[in-house]
Amino acid sequence: MSNSALEFKDMSFGYPYENDLFMELNVAVQPGEFVSIIGASGSGKSTLFKLTVGLEEPTRGSIRLDGEKKANRLGHVGYMPQQDLLLPWRSILDNAALPLEIKGVSKKEAHKRIIPLLDEFGLNGTRDKFPSELSGGMRQRVSFLRTVLSGSPILLLDEPFSALDAITKVSMQEWLLQQWEKQGSTIIFITHDVDEALFLADRVFVLTETPIKELKEVTVPLNRPRRLEDLYSADLLEVKKDLMFELRSTIT
Template identity: 65%
Template sequence: MSELALQFKNVSFHYENEPGKMPILQNLHLSIKEGEFVSIIGPSGSGKSTLFKLITGLEQPTQGDIFLQNKLAFNRLGEVGYMPQQDLLLPWRTIAENAGLPLEIKGMKKREAHRKVLELLEEFGLKGVEDKFPNELSGGMRQRVSFLRTILSGSRVLLLDEPFSALDAITRLTLQEWLLAQWEKRKETILFITHDVNEALFLSDRIFILTETPTCKLEEVSVPLERPRKLKDLNETKLIGIKEDLINQLRAKVTS
């Protein structure tokens, strides 16, 4: 039986300043296995970002418990890696200095952090840009730096919040393939927020759909594709019905 990387047990949540304190999550149960790649899709306002805030520890459940690696985790700040939509690279720090920031925060000396970053730059397609500044890199390259920084947080659970949404279509497809190769090599547990159904199908073992508020349960779809995958696999007949069903669920929520 696989170990669990993340678990919600009977989790409810509402924001204290909301009128009437309407719940966003209500008695939610959720289990993610070690090494899984799980995508979360849903329309804006369905609770995807709230889910991530609870996992990172930026918010605490109104009710229920959250477990990391089968241990009850009250203080989750710094225990999971987080990659936001925007890369948030510091413009006054070089690429190597930006990537090494999580190591410095954990107390590693700057020189040692720099050495550790240099060991990984080629693997992440960043060799030769370590002394450049963020404004000298393309959007795709900046997102590679952001993912490297997330990896260097040291967590086995990584939360990726629409990291490719601001990129052009070709760069986005290239980075999807690159991310999948990195995950298959490292096998961290990844939770990935996206609005793109194709992206979710290509990357994921399972897809969770948020379609109701408050969210009492997550609709779940297992992706019937073997690994390793190629983008052309999305054209397989067995995926067409799944894709249409996912789009229809999202569309029904937006138009309801």
């Protein structure tokens, strides 16, 4: 059996002088899987992201990548932030090149690798533009390209489409699924949007109680490739209803 791409093993975490946020949590994500994590604001989503990418370390237990317990996860999980966080003084090409530069690849070599990818990511004609010249959706494409170029087999996407308008959002979701099918990477997608979570993921994890002892898990009853109208199938609506009730109970 192959190793899990990401595994939390009896993981506990709390900030100093505060109650624990996570208590002996066990979660495993399989290679190539698309997983959504959903929760209301303040449910520990951002802490979970910090733990996964390695900005925070668990107080007890461990986080394993591909079965290995790495001393430092920074640089091993690709991260796509909520705002695009493109560096305004870098061109699109140089923004995409950032993770490669940090890994020690020369600028020239980095550019050679990125230029063919720009087309593939629907970014043709943007290479010498600055981020401020691009629309929100295009900027998120650059941001995703940059995340992919981190070279990590596991990517963590933190509400990347939450700032986009509804129409752009849907087309970006479809675009993301196409990209994921092409790249074959493992994706963890944090969101607060139930439709988004269901449309994208194989499995949805719900953050409910605090401290979090286990994640409620829902397998999405849809096949791939998915179409937008799948969101209105009877099976899915049933799952969605359950999820909504689950989430609502955490707020009151």
